[in-house]
Amino acid sequence: MRWKRARKMAETRSEAGRAGKSRGPAGRAGKSRGQAGVVVEPHGVWIYAIAEHVAITPPSQLTGVGGGPVRTVGAAGLTAVAEDVALAEFGEDALRRNLEDLGWLEATARAHHHVIDAVARQGPLVPMRLATVYSGDEGIATMLAERTADFRSALARISGCNEWGVKAYAARQSQPDGAPERAAGPAGPSAGAGAAYLRRRRDELTSQKNTRRQTFASAEIIHAELSRHAAETRVHPPQAPQLTGSKAPMILNAAYLLEDERGEDFAAVVSALEGQHPGVKLELTGPWPPYSFAGTGEREELGGLTA
Amino acid sequence: MTIPASEQQATPARRHRIDADPESVERGLVSLVLTIVELLRQLMERQALRRVDQGTLTDDQIEKIGWTLMSLEEKMAELRDHFGLEPEDLNLDLGPLGPLLPYD
Amino acid sequence: MDSRPEVEPALVPTAVIRHRPPPEPATRAERPAIRTERIALVDLLDRVLAGGVVVSGEVTLSIADVDLVTVSLRALVTSVSTLARSGAGPEVPGR
Numbered sequence: 001m002r003w004k005r006a007r008k009m010a011e012t013r014s015e016a017g018r019a020g021k022s023r024g025p026a027g028r029a030g031k032s033r034g035q036a037g038v039v040v041e042p043h044g045v046w047i048y049a050i051a052e053h054v055a056i057t058p059p060s061q062l063t064g065v066g067g068g069p070v071r072t073v074g075a076a077g078l079t080a081v082a083e084d085v086a087l088a089e090f091g092e093d094a095l096r097r098n099l100e101d102l103g104w105l106e107a108t109a110r111a112h113h114h115v116i117d118a119v120a121r122q123g124p125l126v127p128m129r130l131a132t133v134y135s136g137d138e139g140i141a142t143m144l145a146e147r148t149a150d151f152r153s154a155l156a157r158i159s160g161c162n163e164w165g166v167k168a169y170a171a172r173q174s175q176p177d178g179a180p181e182r183a184a185g186p187a188g189p190s191a192g193a194g195a196a197y198l199r200r201r202r203d204e205l206t207s208q209k210n211t212r213r214q215t216f217a218s219a220e221i222i223h224a225e226l227s228r229h230a231a232e233t234r235v236h237p238p239q240a241p242q243l244t245g246s247k248a249p250m251i252l253n254a255a256y257l258l259e260d261e262r263g264e265d266f267a268a269v270v271s272a273l274e275g276q277h278p279g280v281k282l283e284l285t286g287p288w289p290p291y292s293f294a295g296t297g298e299r300e301e302l303g304g305l306t307a
Numbered sequence: 308m309t310i311p312a313s314e315q316q317a318t319p320a321r322r323h324r325i326d327a328d329p330e331s332v333e334r335g336l337v338s339l340v341l342t343i344v345e346l347l348r349q350l351m352e353r354q355a356l357r358r359v360d361q362g363t364l365t366d367d368q369i370e371k372i373g374w375t376l377m378s379l380e381e382k383m384a385e386l387r388d389h390f391g392l393e394p395e396d397l398n399l400d401l402g403p404l405g406p407l408l409p410y411d
Numbered sequence: 412m413d414s415r416p417e418v419e420p421a422l423v424p425t426a427v428i429r430h431r432p433p434p435e436p437a438t439r440a441e442r443p444a445i446r447t448e449r450i451a452l453v454d455l456l457d458r459v460l461a462g463g464v465v466v467s468g469e470v471t472l473s474i475a476d477v478d479l480v481t482v483s484l485r486a487l488v489t490s491v492s493t494l495a496r497s498g499a500g501p502e503v504p505g506r
Binding site for chain 2: 195
Binding site for chain 3: 050105106109110112113126127128129130132143147151154165236239243244285288291292294295
């Protein structure tokens with residue numbers, strides 16, 4: 001049976017793949033494809049997203065994470081957007097290596113998103129998380145048949161909607177000089193300097209606490225207001241400054257599910273809110289395919305991602 | 308969509324990939340050490356302020372503690388400077404628990 | 412959702428009032444111009460790695476099992492913020 005043989009080949013390929021070096025994006029267009037663009041090495045099938053049956057026709061020139069053409073797999077009234085990929089690069093062991101290579105990860109993430117984004121223009125689409133690979137179409141069809149109800153309810157929920165992301169940052173206060181002020185004088189405790197230092201620090205801590213409280217209150221108000229305009233919302237953990245490259249702390253990181261044509265209105269609301277809350281800076285991104293709304297709201301956290 | 312428990316795979320043992328660049332390893336260790344020192348400094352400072360507020364310290368004790376903490380803050384600034392670290396570099400992200408030190 | 416006219420309420424069940432048949436590709440509304448041309452890597456990774464539907468593939472375990480904490484935290488953080496700041500790489504339209 002074809003599936004079993006593909007699996008056996010996959011295992012053999014995994015062994016070989018571990019020994020060889022991982023191929024970066026440059027090697028992707030290489031020898032794995034025959035003349036008709038058909039993958040001849042042991043391959044799996046990467047899936048991008050799930051749509052309603054026959055609602056989706058991937059543009060013929062659309063290429064995906066493996067450089068190959070994007071196609072569909074239909075079953076149970078649903079369509080999976082898919083691509084044949086070489087297991088040398090996308091098999092289990094290869095993926096574990098490659099996912100730790102940030103260059104590879106970035107290229108693959110962008111390609112994954114690009115396909116989803118391109119196909120989403122044609123109709124409601126439930127995006128798959130990165131790196132879901134099947135050994136063949138039969139496995140995909142089985143999965144679709146098993147999960148029909150889940151996918152249908154997700155599709156109904158997101159139909160006609162996009163995701164918009166809003167991140168809020170505490171507007172940067174002017175930072176006091178790191179070095180403490182100290183009156184020139186002899187070394188050693190001078191009268192009052194220590195007590196004065198403690199008074200100064202108490203004032204600073206109190207003021208910081210007040211600012212922080214105010215900022216978080218603003219974030220809550222902003223999120224409540226934005227939520228009024230959205231069909232659904234998801235609140236994500238704030239991203240660490242090291243990841244965002246911004247020194248200002250992030251106080252809100254949320255996703256809002258909006259009907260397609262409401263994006264401009266939403267942007268205006270975001271602008272207005274920023275004006276109303278001087279301690280807060282807002283950043284709007286979108287429209288996104290509804291990544292954050294593919295599930296019912298129980299978001300699986302990846303420990304390292306937001307660190 | 309919820310995944311049946313039977314299909315949720317157990318998390319594999321965590322491998323740790325060491326960054327081989329010696330300079331960045333050293334910098335990593337330095338900023339880790341200084342982060343801990345900074346944490347202790349902030350804790351001591353808050354403790355001291357609490358005791359001042361409680362009125363359990365004499366003026367002389369207040370002066371000495373304040374002066375010590377002030378010197379400590381100066382020393383931290385010097386150390387950061389020496390290693391080319393910004394105050395924001397001294398922090399640890401505890402994932403779901405948030406950052407170790409407050410951002411401001 | 413309050414000022415918009417209802418879409419044929421007699422035909423659309425109230426509970427799923429947002430559900431309309433997918434528009435023909437040619438007439439689907441153009442996305443608003445607010446979309447960012449340059450998607451920040453941190454936002455993208457957040458979505459494709461922690462968003463989207465999770466199912467177990469056959470060849471691979473779902474990415475929930477590929478524990479990103481195995482990557483050296485500092486290396487990842489440094490690399491991501493470096494990539495983000497340098498604006499490295501054009502967006503890959505597909506290869």
